[in-house]
Amino acid sequence: MKELRYLKHYPQSVQAQVRHLIEHDGLKKYLLKKYPNPHAMRSDKSLFSYTSDLKNIYLKKAAPLSKVLYDGKINIIHNALGTHHFISRVQGGKLKAKNEIRIASMFKNIPEQFLEMIVVHELAHFKEKEHSKAFYKLCNHMQENYHQVEFDLRVYLTYRDMFGKMQEWAREK
Numbered sequence: 001m002k003e004l005r006y007l008k009h010y011p012q013s014v015q016a017q018v019r020h021l022i023e024h025d026g027l028k029k030y031l032l033k034k035y036p037n038p039h040a041m042r043s044d045k046s047l048f049s050y051t052s053d054l055k056n057i058y059l060k061k062a063a064p065l066s067k068v069l070y071d072g073k074i075n076i077i078h079n080a081l082g083t084h085h086f087i088s089r090v091q092g093g094k095l096k097a098k099n100e101i102r103i104a105s106m107f108k109n110i111p112e113q114f115l116e117m118i119v120v121h122e123l124a125h126f127k128e129k130e131h132s133k134a135f136y137k138l139c140n141h142m143q144e145n146y147h148q149v150e151f152d153l154r155v156y157l158t159y160r161d162m163f164g165k166m167q168e169w170a171r172e173k
């Protein structure tokens with residue numbers, strides 16, 4: 001079996017468990033049992049309010065969000081799961097910082113916990129630039145099982161690489 005590229009930072013023993021599931025047709029069952037349904041944030045508008053709500057709870061003091069949108073051009077293989085930008089624009093002589101988050105369009109069809117994890121990750125970068133201890137501490141504060149959900153999302157990306165998208169999570173078929 002080829003390398004599990006989304007899971008290569010996990011211990012060998014964990015990767016072996018995933019390989020075992022793959023070999024015994026258990027990957028889909030593992031995912032659907034824990035995450036039976038897709039989220040409902042299908043439009044950029046609903047994604048924006050979902051993200052704002054999380055930001056207002058945990059990162060009230062960070063600069064306001066200017067844009068949150070799904071982006072069909074994000075390549076999740078080379079990039080992270082989403083992207084975040086701090087854009088500085090000169091407006092009427094003043095420099096304004098804008099917070100923008102783009103999330104890969106393929107994440108329209110995933111369970112809410114996965115979307116939450118991605119949004120939490122990108123929001124946390126507004127405060128912590130690097131993937132430091134402080135960064136992951138903040139992620140865990142915003143989503144208590146952050147690490148488990150990130151692992152499961154990576155399991156899904158592995159599944160998707162091998163078998164295509166999860167039909168059970170597709171709203172339009």
Ligand SMILES: [Zn+2]
Pocket residue numbers: 080121125131
């Ligand atoms: Zn990151």
